[in-house]
Amino acid sequence: MTADWENVILLSADALRADHLSCYGYERETTPVLDELAEVSIRFTNAYSASSHTREAVPALLTGEYPDVAVDSGYHLASETVASTLSEEGFATGGFHSNPFVSRAYGFDEGFDHFDDDLHLGQHKLIALAQRALDKLRNRHYARAEEINERSLNWVDSLEEGQPFFLWNHYMDTHGPYEPPGEYATLYADDGLSGRDAQSLYQRAIDEPESITEEERQLLIDLYDGEIRYNDMRIGQFLEALRERELLEESLLIVTADHGDAFGEHGYYEHPRYLHDEITHVPLFVRPPGGAGRVVKEPVSTLDIVATIKSGIGESASFSLLEDVDGNRRVFSQARGEDEHSHLRRYAVRTQDGACFGERDLDSGAIEFGDMTDRSLRSELEAHVEQRVRVENGDGAAEEEVDEEIERRLNALGYTE
Secondary structure (H helix, E strand, O other), rough: OOOOEEEEEEEEEOOOOOHHHHOOOOOOOOOHHHHHHHOOOOEOOOEEOOOHHHHHHHHHHHOOHHHHHEEOOOEEEEEOOHHHHHHHHEEEEEOOOOHHHHHHHHHOOOOOOOOOOOOOOOOOOHOOOOOHHHHHHHHOOOOOHHHHHHHHHHHHHHOOOOOOOEEEEOOOOOOOOOOHHHHHHHOOOOOOOOHHHHHHHHHHHOOOOHOHHHHHHHHHHHHHHHHHHHHHHHHHHHHHHHHHHOHHHHHEEEEEEOOOEEOOOOOOOOOOOOOOOHHHOOOOOEOOOOOOOOOOOEEEEEOOOOOOOOOHOOOOOOOOOOOOOOOOOOEEEEEEEHHOOOOEEEEEEOOOOOOEEEEEOOOOOOEEEEEEOOOOOOHHHHHHHHOOOOOOOOOOOOOOOOOOOHHHHHHHHOOOO
16 A cells, blocks of 8 residues: 555535535634634635535545446446445445435445444344334434444444554535534524424425525524534544544545535525535545645545545546646536436536536437536537436336335435435
């Protein structure tokens, strides 16, 4: 192994948009921990997710491949993850999260020695039934950051001393419905919501965005910011636990998000299959051992994370976030349409100077271009679209029956299957 680090720690937050972090210019101090981390990291001010929603964004994050390669038509994992790569290099690999879309039901445990997706699959049936009953009673939609930290640190402590490891923690706290716990519920909001009321407002924002009043919109934002502050605190506790174990200085630490969240900027809430900044512009911090402390304004992608890790262990990779970034770089994103828009594929290209958006109709083959802050990018995006479009029929993927527990969690999180 040629890397300057022994371990790789990837922390990702679900639905965390960059412009709601104080170190990215937000007016509220939502992220004091990440602000401090930014001082000793490489902070990328123009990092974009490869997609706008978990089913495509997380696969891209873990594989370094565009979503059209990372997953099949049923969103099952279709490419090798960085966990597999590092496992082959002798790393212990552990993943901890509670997002049903990237659970073992969709193959995302591939490459992980230990994979805790909080869905109790494969556990004793009576234990699983008891957990489901308790979850329903307390209106629990996902494992809180505190639980993710505890589980992952227990796994780290179980490893033999000196064993290099890859750890992926994915935090769901910033995902709706926004129910910041305890004091965080009223940190920014005069009156917090909890339980069914929070879920009802969040679901209505998704289903009937035009019905949301300005007061309700601000309440959603206030609660979202409270979740960010809570999650930031828990990340701080996790990093402190790593320091106490003398592991942080031996590790490459990467902190990012799979995508952002919208609050009506383009007529929708949450994170549907569009590619606007509010749902693709994500925070990204890369801290090598010893720290770094610089800001990079050139555009980068969440696809670059796997390439960075691979380059550190001597694998062939065309790019590393630890090296200088070309100012002329182009960053592309994509998203499949769903339901009545399932025949559409949306694409975007971003540079340091502008952006261009396009949409392809699979039925007609026509490409329509939307917002362009840089018209010269149209031909480049068109060429990229032609390169990415592939035949979707016959790739061997069919949507499998969804497990009862997964379906319950998805409904609670605002998803309808």
